[in-house]
Amino acid sequence: MADGRVRFALWAPSCQQVELELRDGGLQPMQAQDDGWYVALIECPADTAYRYRIDGQWPVPDPASRRQIEDVHGFSQVVDHSAYIWHHRDWNGRPWHETVLYELHVGLFGGFQQVIEHLPHLADLGVTALQLMPLNAFSGTRNWGYDGVLPFAPANAYGTPDELKQLIDSAHAYGLMVFVDVVYNHFGPDGNYLGVYARQFFHEERITPWGAAIDFSRPQVRDFFCENALMWLLDYRVDGLRLDAVHAIDDDDFLKELAARVRSALPQQRQVHLVLENEHNAAHLLRDGFDAQWNDDGHNTLHALLTFENESYYADYAQAPTRKLATCLEQGFVYQGQANRHGLPRGEPSADLPPHAFVLFLQNHDQVGNRAFGERLTLLAEVDALQAATVLLLLCPMVPLLFMGEEWGSKRPFLFFTDYHDELANAVREGRRNEFADFSQFNSSHTREAIADPNAEASFQRSQPDLAPALEPEQREWLAFYRGLLQVRHSRLLPGLEQARSLGAQVLGDGAVLARWRLGNGPALSIAINLGTSVVSLPAEAMHGERLYTLRIDDADLRQAQLPPRSALVTLEPVR
Secondary structure (H helix, E strand, O other): OOOOEEEEEEHHHHHHHHEEEEEOOOOEOOOOOOOOOOEEEOOOOOOOOOEEOOOOOOOOOOOOOOOOOOOOOOOEEOOOHHOOOOOOOOOOOHHHHHOOEEEOHHHHOOHHHHHHHHHHHHHHHOOOOEEEOOOEEEEOOOOOOOOOEEEEEEOOOOOOOHHHEEEEEEEHHHOOOOEEEOOOOOOOOOOOOHHOHHHHEEEEEEEEOOOEEEEEOOOOHHHHHHHHHHHHHEEEOOEEEOOOOOOHHHOHHHHHHHHHHHHHHHHOOOEEEEEEOOOOOOHHHHHHHOOEEEEEEHHHHHHHHOOOOOOHHHHHHOOOOHHHHHHHHHOOOOOOOOEOOOOOOOOOOOOOOOHHHHHEOOOHHHHHHOOOOOOOOOHHHHHHHHHHHHHHHHHHEEEEEOOHHHHHHHOOOOOOOOOHHHHHHHHHHHHHHHHOOOOOHOOOOOHOOOOOOOOHHHHHHOOOOOOHHHHOOHHHHHHHHHHHHHHHHHHHHHHHHHOOOOEEEEEEEEEEEEEEEEEEOEEEEEEEEEEOOOEEEEEHHHHOEEEEEEOOOOHHHHHHHOOOOOOEEEEEEOOO
16 A cells, blocks of 8 residues: 555455464454455565465465465465556557457466567567466466466466566567456366355356356456456556456456446556457447457358368358358358357347457467367368468458467467366366267277376476477478568558458358458458369459469469469459
8 A cells, every 4th residue: 555554355255254364473353344345454565475364264365366475275475566667658559450469378488588588579470469378376387277266366387477567568668569368257176265255256056167157246256357357457557358258257247347447447548458258259249348359250160161170169160161251251250140059049240340350360279279189270271271261360351369389380289288186187187088078089988098188297398389480491481471471461451450341252162252341541452262172263353453462373363263272362452
């Protein structure tokens, strides 16, 4: 606080007594207040180690701990966020339409300091935003990110709060925005003590895959998560948040409140962006406080076209995938209320939304990490087809997202990894393997045993990216390919992306589509791609204007108005 004292507060409505325990000795009773709050106000310096003692017997960390001394079961630490001296305080972010996201896992790079060393590569590549997979503290020394239990505390394995600020400060020096992936729909299975003293935090009668559902109807619960969002944006000065799996929150009022509180708490000049992952395809949220949604429909359709996979959720996209791709490019979502394979309606109309309301990707942590063997598309798709899809990804007006190592054609897996022990380790390992029982390849317990043990350190080590891409000719070619496409995006398309609107999309043949957009500064952008194996005819509108980018197509093809297999043609037709 301003006078140098520290205010400790815990919402513990299901206990009778709370004491503040300092690691250097002594217990201090906390005063009971209204609505289940317990408060203590004492003089102590920053870096003081403390925890709470519940009903005289349960020592627990602060659920809003800003830093843990050792692990998620131990002492929390007082952090003075105002003590850090920012070198780029005048940074106010970048407009959303300039965004090119790059998703990475801090732990796999070695920590915050090691990610700083990677920033020059990202800036040179043409990336404009670093998206950090969840940073919140978790049990053990390694976790793929989505099992955190203390959402206010950066994981010790990655570095200190000040080192995270140095990373963000350094990114801003390179003109890079920083996004943090936040998980508000569940807590991990080890280290969450809320049920000991705040059972009301959960709907105990509603069970989810992660346990009792969180009760977002309670103001204390909403405040907990809204204040977490504000911490990242105000104390760490990040430029945006990606909200994980909000379909599991199932409370639009909370989401709208969070967006409104974020917008009202930040100065007008700060450009801050809120992005959703939402299987419900709730288009209305993209008109009410949120900038964009991860377009899983777009990914799943392209994946089906590139790999011909048709099991599990890909079954929803394997039928008429080319038509679905055209719908996605024209209207955003594929599912806008139609029934999925389970006969359930999914989604809302999205055709009125601008293209930049959708984040498009070919790979990300979910789509790679949730595969049994964590394979990347470099091992699943033909290179020519993958490159054609990449032209679409990086030159269409949707916001593109790259997954670490994608830009140099990495073939390293990204596996699901954790660091649990004993019975929990066994349960996680078997649960993970049983997730794939619906796939024909793993329809027996014997075949599922080939799936890596998440708790084995080797699963983490195998997932570490190969960070010397310039040493291999093939990787240099991939890098040049990505860099060249992003140069075209920034130099030729950027001025018109904010106001871009669809001019429609059509199927040209099996695996081939033509999509067109009117850019905000006047020109019409056309992208024709052929992911199929047969030549298709090109309509006249695909060939008007300047050839902005071509992939495996030459003058002879254009004279014959044809689009060869595994090719792409991008044109820009000026204003008449």
